Amino acid sequence: MFRLPDDYFSRPRARRHCLPMKALLQADQVGFTRSGELVFEPADVCLNAGQALVISGPNGSGKTTLLRVLAGILEPATGKLSRSASLAFLGHLAAVKGDLSCRENLEFSTRFSGQPGMAVNRAMARVGLAGLGLRPARALSAGQKRRLGLAGLLVARRDIWLLDEPYASLDDAGGELVDQLLDEHLAGGGTAALSTHQRQPRLQTDPDRLVIRAALRESVR
Numbered sequence: 001m002f003r004l005p006d007d008y009f010s011r012p013r014a015r016r017h018c019l020p021m022k023a024l025l026q027a028d029q030v031g032f033t034r035s036g037e038l039v040f041e042p043a044d045v046c047l048n049a050g051q052a053l054v055i056s057g058p059n060g061s062g063k064t065t066l067l068r069v070l071a072g073i074l075e076p077a078t079g080k081l082s083r084s085a086s087l088a089f090l091g092h093l094a095a096v097k098g099d100l101s102c103r104e105n106l107e108f109s110t111r112f113s114g115q116p117g118m119a120v121n122r123a124m125a126r127v128g129l130a131g132l133g134l135r136p137a138r139a140l141s142a143g144q145k146r147r148l149g150l151a152g153l154l155v156a157r158r159d160i161w162l163l164d165e166p167y168a169s170l171d172d173a174g175g176e177l178v179d180q181l182l183d184e185h186l187a188g189g190g191t192a193a194l195s196t197h198q199r200q201p202r203l204q205t206d207p208d209r210l211v212i213r214a215a216l217r218e219s220v221r
């Protein structure tokens with residue numbers, strides 16, 4: 001019979017649901033150093049299917065850095081990271097290639113995905129960019145670039161979404177779109193961690209929360 005781990009109820013809430021057979025991404029006491037100093041206090045993160053984590057904290061506290069560590073872009077200086085599923089990282093500045101058209105950007109994302117997702121035209125319509133397939137990405141507005149980044153999440157299926165400030169530059173409808181996409185992703189067995197300053201996600205399931213505190217000394221920052 002299934003039994004909760006003995007320390008389950010003494011864990012911080014963000015790790016409560018961290019049941020080893022379900023975790024898609026788990027980080028135990030991960031930290032990152034710059035100039036020999038920890039950027040943020042070592043953090044525990046556990047992402048299970050159907051679960052989201054909201055990372056908050058003041059400017060410069062290390063939210064982006066933590067997300068980049070979780071994505072495997074930066075090497076953690078402390079702790080342990082394990083991942084058992086495919087991952088997409090959507091950075092602060094949407095990683096669109098300006099010289100390619102919107103359609104070409106999405107075709108590029110599809111090509112490098114082991115698991116193709118939504119058709120390009122459908123994804124563009126879903127994020128409110130219908131009819132802009134031939135437009136060079138560099139000509140998009142800031143909000144439209146973010147929407148193109150979101151379309152990238154749809155055309156290439158990944159289980160773990162790491163989203164740095166996904167609401168940035170988006171209007172109210174764009175914010176609702178992010179929430180809807182997150183809800184659908186979680187309902188489909190995916191998981192997500194996101195940082196946000198502005199809008200708090202309004203999801204069908206309450207996300208877990210992690211507050212990041214800077215560990216760098218003022219003089220170093």
Ligand SMILES: Nc1ncnc2c1ncn2[C@@H]1O[C@H](COP(=O)(O)OP(=O)(O)OP(=O)(O)O)[C@@H](O)[C@H]1O
Nearest residue numbers: 034039057058059060061062063064065066216221
């Ligand atoms: N490439 C870099 N070289 C040196 N220091 C950096 C670099 N990138 C980030 N930092 C520093 O690391 C700290 C954490 O930065 P990070 O971008 O992770 O914070 P954040 O919480 O995401 O900030 P914000 O809320 O402003 O987006 C900051 O003090 C920042 O200046």
